[in-house]
Amino acid sequence: MxxxxxxxxxxxxxxxxxxxxxxxxxxxxxxxxxxxxxxxxxxxxxxxxxxxxxxxxxxxxxxxxxxxxxxxxxGQARFRAEETMVKHVNYRISARLHSAYPDASWEWETKDPARLIVRGGKGRLLLHGVPDYNYAEVDLRPNGCMECSLLRVVPVPSEHDLKEETPRADEQFNPQVWFEIQGRQVLEELIADLDSRGHNSLIMNEDGSVTVEGEFDDKAVPAFTSFPSKVHWPQTVRVLESEGYAADVDGEAIRVTW
Missing domain, CATH: 1.10.287 (Helix Hairpins)
Structure with a gap:
C-alpha cells in the first residue's frame, strides 16, 4: 500500500x-x-x-x-451465560420431579426458556415417564421461588367420539331405577284403566309407546318419556316379574300380562 x-x-x-x-x-x-x-x-x-x-x-x-x-x-459470552443459567434451572426442575417420580424425564415446551427464566413467568414442560400426567407448568417467580404443577391435557372429544361413548353411558342404565321413577306409575295407571275394560295385556315398544289390542285402533300411543334399550330388556323383564307382572320379550317389544 x-x-x-x-x-x-x-x-x-x-x-x-x-x-x-x-x-x-x-x-x-x-x-x-x-x-x-x-x-x-x-x-x-x-x-x-x-x-x-x-x-x-x-x-x-x-x-x-x-x-x-x-x-x-x-454475544458468545452472553450465550454461554444463558446456557448455564438454563442448566441450573433444569436441574432444579428435575430434582423436583424426581422427588415424586424417579423415572421422570422432560423437555421444554416453551420456545425460549432463557428468556422465561430472566423475565419470570409460567412455562410448559412435556413430561415422559410420569403416570397420568403428560405436561407440567413451571412458575418462575422474581423472588427466585419456583412452583411446579402437573397437568393432564386431553383433546376435546369430537362428535364421533361422543357417539361412540353413548353406549357406555347406556350401559349404566338401571331398569330398576327406571321402573321406580317412571315405569311403576305409568303401568299402574294403564293397567287399572285397561283391566277395568276387560284387557289383560299390553305391549311396550322400544320408543316408549304402548300398543293394546282392540284399543286406539291397534295403534301405538305415547306412554313413557324414556324406555330401556334392547340390551336392558332381559333385566327389565326380571324387574317386571319381581313386581308381580308376567312379562316377556315379544319380537321388537315387551309384552306385559296381568
Missing amino acids: YVKVYERLWCSVSVLVGAVLAVFAFVPGAWRTGILLLVFAVWGIWVFMIILRPRIAWRRAQRNFLGRRRSTGD
Whole structure:
C-alpha cells in the first residue's frame, strides 16, 4: 500500500512541476500569482487524498473489524451465560420431579426458556415417564421461588367420539331405577284403566309407546318419556316379574300380562 502511495505522490510532484512551468510560460505577470496559488491548492488537496484517504479507510476498516469481534465475543459470552443459567434451572426442575417420580424425564415446551427464566413467568414442560400426567407448568417467580404443577391435557372429544361413548353411558342404565321413577306409575295407571275394560295385556315398544289390542285402533300411543334399550330388556323383564307382572320379550317389544 505504501509503495503505491509514494508512486502517486511522485506522480503528483511531476504534475505540479509541469503546471508551474506552464504558468510561468503562458500566464502574464498580473495573473501569475493567483494562478500559482490555485495550482498549489489543487496539488495540496490531491496530496491529501493520496496520502491520508487510504489511511483513513484502513483505520475505519480496523475499527469495524474490532467492533465486530468485540460484539461477537460479547454475544458468545452472553450465550454461554444463558446456557448455564438454563442448566441450573433444569436441574432444579428435575430434582423436583424426581422427588415424586424417579423415572421422570422432560423437555421444554416453551420456545425460549432463557428468556422465561430472566423475565419470570409460567412455562410448559412435556413430561415422559410420569403416570397420568403428560405436561407440567413451571412458575418462575422474581423472588427466585419456583412452583411446579402437573397437568393432564386431553383433546376435546369430537362428535364421533361422543357417539361412540353413548353406549357406555347406556350401559349404566338401571331398569330398576327406571321402573321406580317412571315405569311403576305409568303401568299402574294403564293397567287399572285397561283391566277395568276387560284387557289383560299390553305391549311396550322400544320408543316408549304402548300398543293394546282392540284399543286406539291397534295403534301405538305415547306412554313413557324414556324406555330401556334392547340390551336392558332381559333385566327389565326380571324387574317386571319381581313386581308381580308376567312379562316377556315379544319380537321388537315387551309384552306385559296381568
